[in-house]
Amino acid sequence: MTADNKKSPEIPDCCYYPNNPLLITPNLPTPKHSLYLSNLDDQKFLRFSIKYLFLYEKSVCVESLKISLSKLLTEYYPLAGRLRAQDVVNHENNNNNNDHQKLVVDCNGEGAFFAEAFLDYTVAEFLEFSGKPNKSWRKLLYTVDALTFLDVPPLVVQVTNLRCGGMILCTAINHCLCDGIGTSQFLNAWAHITTNPNSDLPIQPFHSRYVLKPRIPPQVTFTHPVFTNFIPQIGENSHFALNKFLQSQPLIATSITFNPSQILNLKKKIVPSQKCTTFEVLASHTWQAWVRSLNLLHLINVKLLFSVNIRKRIEPQLPQGYYGNGFVLGCAETSVKDLVTKNLCHGVKLVQQAKSCLNDDYIRSMIDLLEDKKVRTDLSATLVISQWSRFGLEDVDFGSGKPLQMGPVASDIYCLFLPVVNDPESVRVLVSLPQNMAEKFEFYMTQYLDCDQNIQINGYHNQERMILV
Incomplete structure (x- = not known):
């Protein structure tokens, strides 16, 4: 076992953005509809973005990344949409607190958020202390000015070019839309289109979530220790x-x-x-x-x-x-x-x-x-x-x-x-x-x-x- 005991230093500010952040939209018209999210997607536990960091020795042309992302969003069009809340009625209790918000995806093609930055840092400097994340790494992912979680685009990307010619790619992908396997499928598809612009995707995305829809009426036939409806008070x-x-x-x-x-x-x-x-x-x-x-x-x-x-x-x-x-x-x-x-x-x-x-x-x-x-x-x-x-x-x-x-x-x-x-x-x-x-x-x-x-x-x-x- 190897423990990384090096203290990660603060990285300098990403003070230079050569271009204003922009929205990358699908390069072709996409379906306009509301995408149902399953109960596994819609858990409060998953209402956050999975934030990945990739460090590369050599940078990739930012324009080619934008073009390939635009192509890919034609296939993964829900990631170019926006989360919306709907009121739903609890099946088991029609008295108090019946109305709850269930999330859906408004597939409207608004686009993914894309930022480009420059950092006066090198790959070697980053690798030396990369064993443990540092709070200053948050600078490597643009913070979208949004009032609520729902107002943040499901996909946020920042490409940071380094002084040595290297690149850091950070992505925030809404967990309500994708799990880890799904995000890997999407990111590898993006890489595939970037390197093979005229080829088909190795795996076509499957959008519908109805395969995991609940039964009517719900049939809870097991105990599930993963969950609780008990809300204790502090010190309880x-x-x-x-x-x-x-x-x-x-x-x-x-x-x-x-x-x-x-x-x-x-x-x-x-x-x-x-x-x-x-x-x-x-x-x-x-x-x-x-x-x-x-x-x-x-x-x-x-x-x-x-x-x-x-x-x-x-x-x-x-x-x-x-x-x-x-x-x-x-x-x-x-x-x-x-x-x-x-x-x-x-x-x-x-x-x-x-x-x-x-x-x-x-x-x-x-x-x-x-x-x-x-x-x-x-x-x-x-x-x-x-x-x-x-x-x-x-x-x-x-x-x-x-x-x-x-x-x-x-x-x-x-x-x-x-x-x-x-x-x-x-x-x-x-x-x-x-x-x-x-x-x-x-x-x-x-x-x-x-x-x-x-x-x-x-x-x-x-x-x-x-x-x-």
């Missing part, structure tokens, strides 16, 4: 206090890279009869380290939520090219005591059980549950892991080569599993925590596994006190 329970505490603290990013041999060593700690994937063992190890670093009471129940692709888990399977939210969250849950005192097998089994229950019946029940707009994702005492390491984002090549670095523009309390450029079997784990907790988290992710197993299981409290001193 320790779970809520923890979540609010983490959100209120100044956070720093911690980044730890696991290479194939280190991942294999983790797997060797699982009993031979229990096979597991890289994600299962690394997610379990990360969850354990995160909980240990927080020093929680043993009686508290903690959750791990992680994204699971459902494109082939439902019947019929989602069509090829489906770029909407084709994932749900798996939920593993246990007590702090069991998670920190039992070996890694315990967490792996919980992750595997959480994945195994996600069949068509369960997923349809979840979609129906989300008809109740009071339901929200339970983020109390919860670690959320999103896997970016198997989407092909590290392969996005606009003609000047694959990116030297790819990752998020900013980091938050959610955990990301990121790809490592030129090393497809390695995984970079990125999560932000308060300073003192981040240091303990790095310890538990790296050195702690080298300790004697008896110390890990029986000496947890002594070890914890030693770290806190």
